[in-house]
Amino acid sequence: MKVNLNVKRFDPESDGSTRFQQYDIDMPENSTVLDALIHVREYVDATLALRCSCRSAICGSCAMRVDHRARLACKTKVTDIVSDEGQEITIEPMGNMPVIKDLITDMEVHWSKVRQVVPYLRPTGPPPEREYIVSNEAMLDVAGAVNCIQCGACVSDCPVLEIDKSFIAPAALAKAYRFTGDPRDGTKKERLEMLSNVEGGIWDCTRCNMCVEVCPKDVRPMDRIMQLREQAVAAGVKTNTGVRHGTSFANSVRRLGRLDEMRLFPESVGMFAVPRLLKELPGAFRMLWSKRLMMWTHAIPFAHKPIPGIKHVRRIYDQARSEKKEHSK
């Protein structure tokens, strides 16, 4: 079939600008994007730089943006992207990292974050006489995170990292979960405190699902980040606005059956965080005024009317919570 590639090129030895180059080639129907790129390099243009090794979605070295999404080129069939023969496929290097040449990025951004989460077990107490023994269940829970092949696709497309270089980013946070979830590690609380309080930690994820979407190994980094948050709350790491936000949200729904988003803000930043609240006041008033919302209903708790079936909602809450308590005993 005809395959039309539109590849973003960058040569560090030229003037430093990027350009798109078109390659129109013939490939077998079942080719992957990587097959097509290798064909270009072998037979059309030897200057095209790309990185690959296993060609079977194991080594993680061929991640790049195909059709504006980070993917493994060796795991993506041409026909996954185009429905009509001859339709153009845009190929770019990963985002959020400097480009070395063409489709090859410098992944130091990613590795530095992996180092930041201390990616090895730190057992405490005297070592056992023989090997450490862990239950199957405990390992099953971290197995999903262990599947990560460090391809960097999620790092490339994480929108928070785009605007904040300090964000630890999805892959390294999934890695962190691999250790906080491992019963052999003795520094769980320390880890969770670091991950909660450090700049760019677990509470900075916006839950946008981008990493879940692009990960070729179903690591679901965002879900790991949510598990880390849950662990942090359970471990009593409680100074954080994110934790208060969750509590305030849940309480509002228990009280009314629905969310009272106006109270969410002050409760989340903390009722006594006066400077921060003052900073927000103009924004809050702007909104209340332009929407002509009744200010007093939002100032007085319980002024909102609960839904008719509120007693059932409360029952559901109390049951779920008492079960949770039982469970943690």
Next chain:
Amino acid sequence: MKYAFWPGCVSKGACPELYDSMILTSAKLGIELEEMYDGNCTGAGVISEHEPELADVLNARNFAIAQKMGLDLVNICSTCQGVQSMVQEKLDRDEEHRAKINAQLAEEGLEYKPGLVIKNFMWVLVEDYGLDKLKEKVVRQLDGLRCGPFYGCYILRPSRILGMEEHPERDNYLEQIIEAVGATAVDYEGKDKCCGFPILTNNRKNSLTQAGTHIASAKDQGADCLVTPCPLCHLNLDAQQPSAAEVIQRELGVPIIHLPQLLGLAIGIDPKLLRMNRHVVGTQAVLDKVLATVEA
């Protein structure tokens, strides 16, 4: 066409203009809505983050209410859609889990049976109502209005639970609807990214930088306004826009229009009734363009 209508919390709280415009627009399109007055908050993903089991029961309760009404469920919020699809996938797949959840609903005489159809209004328009029929209802072609689509994360991702296999164009419906009413869909960087709302309380700077950056990128592509099916995105993009402009140090002033408002304008509803005057970022520039089209 009749649906069990889940308005979500925000349209009944901070975004009353969404609720009003949805009611008026649906009526004029001939889509009947029976509101689920007794429905509860979906938890917006926040409850499931800390108490997943609880979130499942709360959402199953809503599903069962819709089923009791004997209708498909329609929502008007990308976040509601995402949470509902996520919970439904789990309930439909796992019988044991479902039985456990249903046991908690039984006391209220409710039960969830797999297979409820849950659709965001945007999906309903394209898949059930049809763009051709929509075009017939347009009395005010929005020619010349340049709209940037803004989807909201949860109606796009994770795609595996959002019916994208069956409906591969769900990530393009907003553009299709914008074009169907005669306006132009503007392509820009941020259209499928995150508005930043979920971290507004926790990291204001990052949250507003995201909102501001997307608005700016649409503006740079010549958008007159953004159109969104998500009221939570609306909160960050509209109500917070002046603050976002400060954070990214750029002038913005881009009106953010709820999807039903855009339709309402096109099918000839009075902008006042659509509460176009109740936005933080004034919508006059949009109205000027739209009304000029009528006279021309």
